[in-house]
Amino acid sequence: xxxxxxxxxxxxxxxxxxxxxxxxxxxxxxxxxxxxxxxxxxxxxxxxxxxxxxxxxxxxxxxxxxxxxxxxxxxxxxxxxxxxxxxxxxxxxxxxxxxxxxxxxxxxxxxxxxxxxxxxxxxxxxxxxxxxxxxxxxxxxxx
Numbered sequence: 001x002x003x004x005x006x007x008x009x010x011x012x013x014x015x016x017x018x019x020x021x022x023x024x025x026x027x028x029x030x031x032x033x034x035x036x037x038x039x040x041x042x043x044x045x046x047x048x049x050x051x052x053x054x055x056x057x058x059x060x061x062x063x064x065x066x067x068x069x070x071x072x073x074x075x076x077x078x079x080x081x082x083x084x085x086x087x088x089x090x091x092x093x094x095x096x097x098x099x100x101x102x103x104x105x106x107x108x109x110x111x112x113x114x115x116x117x118x119x120x121x122x123x124x125x126x127x128x129x130x131x132x133x134x135x136x137x138x139x140x141x142x143x
Contacts, residue, residue: 095124
């Protein structure tokens with residue numbers, strides 16, 4: 001049986017950001033912390049050792065695989081900053097056209113620095129991701 005690796009922890013978000021080596025990336029992490037907190041209304045929580053997540057939802061796939069995940073989040077990784085939005089949201093691709101310099105994967109959007117992106121579009125991406133998850137999962141599974 002699959003055991004979920006990335007779980008919410010009691011680790012300090014601020015302590016995590018403070019150990020980010022690159023001063024510019026650390027500054028960007030604080031800016032993203034403010035944007036995500038203000039936009040979602042959720043308190044930031046650490047998920048695993050390196051993801052800063054906001055809110056939580058419980059997912060369950062047809063395969064039986066289930067678990068908890070943050071509604072949205074980010075991680076100031078060494079190479080790029082990873083932004084986490086809802087997988088499967090078709091509106092995301094439309095919003096990303098006006099986002100700025102980025103690359104994307106299935107659930108992640110990668111940026112080099114906050115200065116490369118449109119903050120208003122980031123806020124729209126966050127709002128859309130939370131809306132998509134609220135529409136996809138019953139309210140009692142969103143926290």
